[in-house]
Amino acid sequence: MANDTQLFQAIISHAKEYGFIFPSSEIYDGLQAVYDYGQMGSELKKNIKDHWWKSMTQLRDDVVGIDAAIFMHPTTWKASGHVDNFNDPMIDNRDSNKRYRVDHLVEAHAETLKAAGKEKEAASLVTAMESLLAADDFTGLKKLIEENRINCAVSGTCNWTDIRQFNLMFATEFGATSGEEDNKVYLRPETAQGIFVNFLNVQKTGRMKVPFGIAQVGKAFRNEIVARQFVFRMREFEQMEMQFFVRPGTQQQWYAYWKEQRLQWHLALGLPAEKYRYHDHIKLAHYADAACDIEFDFPIGFKELEGIHSRTDFDLRQHQEYSKKKQQYFDNDVDPATGKPYGNYIPYVVETSIGLDRMFLAVLSHAYQEQDLSTPDKQDSRVVLKFPPKLAPIKMAVLPLNKKDGLPEIALDIINTCKQDFRCFYEEKDSIGKRYRRMDALGTPFCVTVDYQTKEDQTVTIRHRDSMQQERVPIARLRDLVNEAL
RNA sequence: GCGGGAGUAGCUCAUUUGGUAGAGCGGUAGCCUUCCAAGCUUCAGGUGGCCGGUUCGAGCCCGGUCUCCCGCUCCA
Secondary structure (H helix, E strand, O other), X not given: XXXXXXXXXXXXXXXXXXXXXXXXXHHHOOOOOOEEEOXXXXXXXXXXXXXXXXXXXXXXXXXEEOOOOOEOOOHHHHHHOHHHHOOOEEEEEOOOOOEEEHHHHHHHHHHHHHHOOOHHHHHHHHHHHHHHHHOOOXXXXXXXXXXXXXOOOOOOOOOEOOOEEOOOOOEEEOOOOOOOHHHEEEEOXXXXXXHHOOHHHHHHHOOOOOOEEEEEEEEEEOOOOOOOXXXXXXXXXXXXXXXXXXXXXXXXXXXXXXXXXXHHHHHHOOOOHHHEEEEEOOOOOOOOOEEEEEEEEEOOEEEEEEEEEEEEOHHHHHHHHHHOOOOOEEEEXXXXXXXXXXXXXXXXXXXXXXXXXXXXXXXXXXXXXXXXXXXXXEOOEEEEEOOOHHHOOOOEEEEEOXXXXXXXXXXXXXXXXXXXXXXXXXXXXXXXXXXXXHHHHHOOOEEEEEOHHHHHHOEEEEEEOOOXXXXXXXXXXXXXXXXXXX
């Protein structure tokens, strides 16, 4: 574990040193749990995003993409349950460091009173709590807890912190006048709702037939109480998510399908199966009838990377209720049981939701390797990022062996013929070995070296990042060679 | 949020009991070499996290604050 912690630290340092990830606003000491992607990181992140988008939409005929706004009508979050469930006043016990929802704590105490036959006290306690909660009177609530000597179940003491409200949604003001409650809008805490509210728009204009899916990549925001572990848990993060709408009753089979399908997507990138596992949820969220996580073996242990949830018709039904707009679909397919069309229904939903930043961290931490290349005469080592070539920020570096004798000109020519197809990088400074190491540290899969023989026969060496082996190939073949690997 | 630890150049660290900060690596410009990092020279880069206090004088002592790390907690 100590080693893994060191490894994690090393990866974080490497990410900063080579321009993958910087702490946000670092010159002002950073902003907790917010990070910026640098010149290398933004490329890697974009490549992951593009790869997901392509495999989920372009390569399928039953999924289309949208890009919904971050701001949504405030009622959206009432319908989704976020306003009620993200807003509970909490209190901590200083001795046990246990945190409780205030209402749970008081109600539990009322139950004990009831069990002891003090029904009256219990009832008045709950009434008192409810009126204080309604008034947001946290000082009064704390007093209530202390006067009733409500103790922590773990420490048994009554040593409480002040009550605090943890609002996990970021709110801001809509419109130029401030201070009015009506103006409050939230930054979306998940992207899914943007898909649900557009379900009928997409279904009708795209003439989509159930089963079909809507995919989206976008930012979401959560005011995490504790946000740490680098980009694993951030306040501003990006989700890649797809809601698949299915006929009620078929959700279990689609859930199983997507559970399998999504894992295969990860494995197809060359990430090893032993770094993945499913974690099936026993305790389900209020909207789900089945749920699991795809966990990845990060340096900080197995953690959730992607979630597959069978969300039933909860979301569409809620939006139908709050918006008073029917969210149903007419299914013309014939039900073999009745010989008639299935008719109108609110579709069930199977969701796949992956954290883009977490995927980034998974790819980066799996790619990161410190290798000892020492020989008996010489100590040597390298840090190499073994990215899948299609995700690598730079695909090909072109390095003239010497910065004179016309070699740089040939190198730049090569770059000019390839840069339309993929990202290239030119470097003439320092010894060739040092340049190879620098490219290894950035995860560049191919290094092309222009040497004196190039001037005679138009061939160059291409060096493979992982094996460090070189082969001599004609310049004319380079572009295809790299393209094939991508 | 609680407990513990840490914050000196881009990175890793040093500055013997408080007396106006140094090195290696890295970067830069050049030389030399030329197929797997660390040869020579040049230059740049630090209001010692930030604010305040004690002191003739603070990177070093005290208080506060911010950020990061570890553990707990939390986690749709």
